Amino acid sequence: MKKSVIFGALTVAGFAAGAAAAGTLDDVKARGKLNCGVTTGLVGFAAPDANGEWMGFDVGVCRAVAAAVLGDPSAVEFVPTTGKTRFTALASGEIDMLARNTTWTFSRDVDLKFTFVGVNYYDGQGFMVPKDLGVSSAKELDGATVCIQTGTTTELNLADFFRSNNISYEPVPIETNAEAQQQYLAGACDVYTTDASGLAATRATFEDPAGHVLLPEIISKEPLGPLVRHGDNEWGDVVRWSLNALVTAEELGVTSANIAEMAAGTNNPEVNRLLGTEGNLGEMLGLDAGWAKNAIMAGGNYGELFEGNIGESTPIGLARGLNAQWTDGGLIYSPPFR
Amino acid sequence: MSDIGFVRTEMLPEQAPPASAVGIIGWCRANLFSGVVNSIMTLLSLYAVYAVLSFFLPWVFSPTWNAGSLNECREILHAQGKEGHFAGACWGVIRERWIQLMFGFYPKELYWRPILTFALLFVAVIPVLFNMISRRMNWFLLALVVFLATLAFSGIMAWILMIVSGLGALYLAYTLVSVNKTDRAEQLAAGAKRLPNPLMFTAAFPFIFPWLLWGGSFWLPIGAALGFVLGYVAYTVLARSIGGLVGLIGGVVAAAVWWLFLVGGFASIAESILPLSIEAVQSRKFGGFMLSITIGVVAIVGSLPLGIVLALGRQSDLMIVKALCVGFIEFIRGVPLITLLFVASTLLNVFMPPGTNFDIILRVLIMVTLFAAAYMAEVVRGGLAALPTGQYEGADSLGLNYWQAQRLVIMPQALKISIPGIVSTFIGVFKDTTLVSIIGLLDPLGLSNAIRADANWNGVVWELYGFIALLFFVFCFSMSRYSMYLERKLQTGHK
Numbered sequence: 001m002k003k004s005v006i007f008g009a010l011t012v013a014g015f016a017a018g019a020a021a022a023g024t025l026d027d028v029k030a031r032g033k034l035n036c037g038v039t040t041g042l043v044g045f046a047a048p049d050a051n052g053e054w055m056g057f058d059v060g061v062c063r064a065v066a067a068a069v070l071g072d073p074s075a076v077e078f079v080p081t082t083g084k085t086r087f088t089a090l091a092s093g094e095i096d097m098l099a100r101n102t103t104w105t106f107s108r109d110v111d112l113k114f115t116f117v118g119v120n121y122y123d124g125q126g127f128m129v130p131k132d133l134g135v136s137s138a139k140e141l142d143g144a145t146v147c148i149q150t151g152t153t154t155e156l157n158l159a160d161f162f163r164s165n166n167i168s169y170e171p172v173p174i175e176t177n178a179e180a181q182q183q184y185l186a187g188a189c190d191v192y193t194t195d196a197s198g199l200a201a202t203r204a205t206f207e208d209p210a211g212h213v214l215l216p217e218i219i220s221k222e223p224l225g226p227l228v229r230h231g232d233n234e235w236g237d238v239v240r241w242s243l244n245a246l247v248t249a250e251e252l253g254v255t256s257a258n259i260a261e262m263a264a265g266t267n268n269p270e271v272n273r274l275l276g277t278e279g280n281l282g283e284m285l286g287l288d289a290g291w292a293k294n295a296i297m298a299g300g301n302y303g304e305l306f307e308g309n310i311g312e313s314t315p316i317g318l319a320r321g322l323n324a325q326w327t328d329g330g331l332i333y334s335p336p337f338r
Numbered sequence: 339m340s341d342i343g344f345v346r347t348e349m350l351p352e353q354a355p356p357a358s359a360v361g362i363i364g365w366c367r368a369n370l371f372s373g374v375v376n377s378i379m380t381l382l383s384l385y386a387v388y389a390v391l392s393f394f395l396p397w398v399f400s401p402t403w404n405a406g407s408l409n410e411c412r413e414i415l416h417a418q419g420k421e422g423h424f425a426g427a428c429w430g431v432i433r434e435r436w437i438q439l440m441f442g443f444y445p446k447e448l449y450w451r452p453i454l455t456f457a458l459l460f461v462a463v464i465p466v467l468f469n470m471i472s473r474r475m476n477w478f479l480l481a482l483v484v485f486l487a488t489l490a491f492s493g494i495m496a497w498i499l500m501i502v503s504g505l506g507a508l509y510l511a512y513t514l515v516s517v518n519k520t521d522r523a524e525q526l527a528a529g530a531k532r533l534p535n536p537l538m539f540t541a542a543f544p545f546i547f548p549w550l551l552w553g554g555s556f557w558l559p560i561g562a563a564l565g566f567v568l569g570y571v572a573y574t575v576l577a578r579s580i581g582g583l584v585g586l587i588g589g590v591v592a593a594a595v596w597w598l599f600l601v602g603g604f605a606s607i608a609e610s611i612l613p614l615s616i617e618a619v620q621s622r623k624f625g626g627f628m629l630s631i632t633i634g635v636v637a638i639v640g641s642l643p644l645g646i647v648l649a650l651g652r653q654s655d656l657m658i659v660k661a662l663c664v665g666f667i668e669f670i671r672g673v674p675l676i677t678l679l680f681v682a683s684t685l686l687n688v689f690m691p692p693g694t695n696f697d698i699i700l701r702v703l704i705m706v707t708l709f710a711a712a713y714m715a716e717v718v719r720g721g722l723a724a725l726p727t728g729q730y731e732g733a734d735s736l737g738l739n740y741w742q743a744q745r746l747v748i749m750p751q752a753l754k755i756s757i758p759g760i761v762s763t764f765i766g767v768f769k770d771t772t773l774v775s776i777i778g779l780l781d782p783l784g785l786s787n788a789i790r791a792d793a794n795w796n797g798v799v800w801e802l803y804g805f806i807a808l809l810f811f812v813f814c815f816s817m818s819r820y821s822m823y824l825e826r827k828l829q830t831g832h833k
Contacts, residue, residue: 040778041791048788050434052443056791077622080788082778085683089778092687094698178790178799185423205797207412207423315409315793 024096024228024235025286028069033077036062037095040080043201044310044318045101054078057309058099061120061226061243064295065097068242068287073298083152087112090229097239099226101195103153113230117240120225120302122322122331124218125157126196128203131211133190138217142167147180147189149173154194157220177202195222201316238285245292247334248274249301251325256300263293274337281337292337302332393424400426403433407794431795432805438789439782439805442625448553448617450490452628455550457483459635462543465536467820474517476536478510544639551624551632555615557608561601569593621699625780627809629699633706634768634813640707641767642760645714646753650744652719663715670712675770678705683777702774710767717763721756722748754828761821765814782806 028034038046038058046056054062054076063073079095090098091113101123102108104116127138135141138161148155150173162169172189174180181202184192192199196218203209226243228236249255252271254262263275272278276289285291299305303325310318324330357363370380401418405411411428420426432439441449461480481503488500526532545559572592577585609615624632651663670678682701690696725748733743753760775784786802789795 039791040775040780040784041788043791043793043796045791047791047793048438048443049792050438051446052438077620079622080778080780080784082776084680084776085778088684088687092684092690094687176787178787181797182799201793201796204793205408207421315796 024232025069025238028096028235032070033075034062034066034069034097035077035079035095036065037079037081037086037089037098037100038062039100040082042101042198044197044314044316046078046099055309057121057305058101058226060299060305060309061099061246062097063298064246065226065239065242067294067298068245068291069238071288071290071294073294087114090114090227093229096235097226097228101224102227104223104225104227105153108227114227115230115233115236116225116227117236118225118243119223119331120243121197121223123195123197123222123224124322125154125193125220125222126199126218127215128184128192128199128212129190129215131213135215136213138215138219139165139167141169141191143169144190145170145172145188147172147174147183147192149177149180149194150175153220153222158193161217161219181205197310197316197318200318201310204315204317234286238287241281241285242292242295244334245274245295245337246302246305247325247332248337249292249296250303250332251327251334254296254301255304256297259293259296263290270337396420397424397427400429402426403429405430406434408797427801427804428798429801431789431798431801435785435789435795436805439626439785439802441628442780442785443623444625444628445617445619445623448619450487451550451553451616451619454483454487455547456631457487458543458546458550461536462540465540467824472514473533473536474510474514476539477533478507478514480536480539481507481510547635549616551619552621553616553618555605555609555613557605557614558601560608561604562597564604565593565596565601568596621697624699626782626785629774629779629781630768630771631813633699633703633771633774636703637706637710637767637771638764641710641714641763644707644711646718646749648711648715649718649722652715653722667712667715670709671716675706675709676773676776678709679773679777681705698777698779702777702779706767706771709770710763713763713766714760717756717759718752720759721752721754724755725751757821757824757828761817761824765817768813768817769810782809 038054038056041047042056042058044056045058046054048054059078062076062078066076067073079089081089081095081098081100086098086100086102087108089095098114099120101121103123104119108114109116127141129135129141141162146158146169148158148171155171158169158171169191172183174183177194177198180192180194183189185206192202194202196214199214203212203214206212226239228239248270249259252268252274254271254274259275262271263277265277266272269278273281275293276282276291280289282289282291300308306318306320306323307313310316312319320328320330322331324332326333354360355364358367371377400411400415400420402411402414405414405428407430408428411426411430415421415425418426441452444452458480461476461483464479465476485500485503485507488496488503522530542563545563549556549559569589569592573585573589575585576588648663648667651659652667654660654663679702682705683698686696686701729747729751730743733747738746772781772783775781775787778784780788783806786806789802790798
């Protein structure tokens with residue numbers, strides 16, 4: 001039984017290898033599906049619902065790109081990747097893009113040869129403590145036991161922070177977020193540290209969320225964004241500008257509710273260029289004129305995606321903070337559509 | 339002399355033993371309270387059991403079956419006056435997600451395919467596993483499964499199949515009931531015609547199995563089966579004209595060439611002449627227990643023959659064969675399964691030409707099968723080593739050649755000795771399938787993580803793990819009981 005499938009697949013593989021030389025954009029168009037790498041499950045960012053449909057903030061980016069390229073937000077194959085398999089999956093071409101809350105760092109960009117096309121969420125490492133502990137600043141945590149996921153940058157950031165403040169801590173190594181929740185609630189550690197978005201999502205699941213506080217210190221920069229392989233700039237541009245289209249749409253007030261009306265033509269030339277009623281931006285990308293319109297209609301603009309998946313109306317309840325538009329004092333900023 | 343004397347002239351009737359020596363009381367006295375120390379230990383154990391159950395049972399019997407999120411569970415429990423971290427289980431997550439835990443992302447309208455596959459799997463393995471079942475019974479089961487499957491469909495083909503299989507099942511059921519066992523045995527001894535051996539279906543099943551699960555053209559499994567036919571034909575022709583070894587090599591080469599280069603072409607040509615295909619399902623859609631069972635079944639079925647061949651190779655006198663087998667076994671056993679899975683998921687990707695689409699589940703299936711085969715080889719070698727030399731010499735003295743001796747004398751005994759080891763390797767392999775969650779495949783454990791990533795269920799831990807553990811226990815315990823049945827049947831202990 002094995003053999004039949006093996007050799008069948010090898011035969012298919014032989015034919016598939018021949019067609020791989022073209023660019024990623026052509027591959028995706030020919031395939032009719034976007035292979036998008038996501039996490040195997042992170043609250044608010046990517047998770048399958050009861051019907052097996054993937055939902056979440058990162059998933060929204062995948063769907064926007066699929067809509068821009070193929071005109072269909074459901075033309076996505078979601079490939080769950082773990083922290084260990086994500087980069088090889090992208091490098092080997094198993095996936096066309098990775099939208100998996102991946103921090104943009106120097107070595108990932110330069111050494112691993114990936115192109116981060118932008119940032120869709122500015123995160124940072126924070127601390128959560130029980131209110132009873134009476135701590136209001138991370139600098140008061142001298143001698144605390146800290147639950148920390150092993151083998152991540154958070155571990156290194158923590159060591160740096162405590163050393164530079166000249167205070168001591170005792171690490172309690174844990175493997176997954178679920179384990180961390182259990183350990184923290186059972187009192188095995190005083191403090192739980194991970195990305196602030198993860199802390200908020202974790203706290204939201206507690207019986208008594210008000211009994212725990214997030215400390216004000218954010219001790220690291222974690223710009224999370226979608227990435228593609230080095231060396232295929234046309235494809236990188238498609239993903240980059242699909243993300244930028246979502247951001248610009250929010251800035252210009254284009255939402256999934258009013259987009260049909262706006263696509264008919266407005267007095268704002270930038271909106272017209274974005275939605276393809278003026279200029280030929282889509283053609284430059286190798287897409288049709290309505291590409292950005294499709295991307296925005298897939299799940300709404302950046303702000304709508306944020307509010308729908310991780311914003312204050314959801315159980316996770318993240319404030320926009322750094323992720324507000326630059327016009328509102330945040331860091332979310334798209335280059336102009338011109 | 340007084341004549342007072344007493345001699346009983348009749349036997350006393352037997353009396354029931356004292357109440358303290360039999361029944362529950364007697365059993366308790368003999369086993370639980372046979373001394374001071376034992377009594378104290380019994381009381382302590384009872385208290386421990388009580389303490390565990392009094393904590394566990396209220397948690398398990400929690401009326402949260404219909405809850406739609408963890409918070410709803412908490413509200414329900416709160417309304418009952420239960421508070422705290424262990425107030426009660428949140429079973430809503432199982433109600434909402436158990437189908438997902440079973441089938442992963444397999445398309446809903448095609449659930450019948452994995453169900454039919456595993457029903458047929460039972461029909462196919464029964465003649466191998468149990469010899470107490472009659473041929474009629476087996477064909478009846480097959481007809482019944484096919485009949486039940488056709489109920490789900492409409493259309494001419496389904497109707498025809500339904501009527502044929504239904505009538506077949508009815509006829510077989512009638513003969514099953516009406517025919518007397520001893521009469522039948524006499525008829526058979528007199529040379530009555532029997533139904534065909536159900537092992538025919540078992541042999542065909544390895545080709546039906548991937549076709550039903552993955553779908554696609556039916557010509558591909560037929561082509562794969564033709565490879566065996568081709569290899570056999572090449573072997574017989576060459577063996578007759580040139581020699582046994584050349585025949586063997588020629589047969590293998592012919593089959594390999596067919597499988598590697600010609601099957602695809604054959605399938606597409608045949609498909610264009612007579613389209614016979616069902617909707618294809620991508621490997622990515624596999625998940626949950628369906629994935630675990632698929633990997634487990636393939637690894638179990640593939641590893642036993644492979645392991646036997648490796649064990650024989652390791653004992654062989656041919657130097658190259660022996661070196662290859664020892665090298666393979668020691669390499670695979672020296673490397674953790676996780677490493678092999680990482681090789682399958684990442685390293686192979688890097689080595690293969692870009693754009694190559696070598697199915698991830700296929701890679702995992704191959705790796706897990708090879709891994710299990712190496713362990714199986716050593717288990718079987720243990721059985722071979724336990725056989726007295728006299729058995730080998732006896733087989734030789736009968737004039738049997740190598741394969742005859744293995745088939746008729748050595749293997750039946752060696753395998754019988756190794757049954758406990760073989761089955762525990764099977765169980766180990768089945769449980770090891772959960773490791774695939776590390777390379778991003780959503781087996782039950784991987785799915786439990788994905789389910790927790792749903793904002794509604796974030797924080798649910800024990801319920802999911804408990805459910806998964808229960809299902810794994812059912813599978814592994816059945817395998818273990820089967821092994822015990824087999825041992826009893828074959829009387830492995832040299833009593």
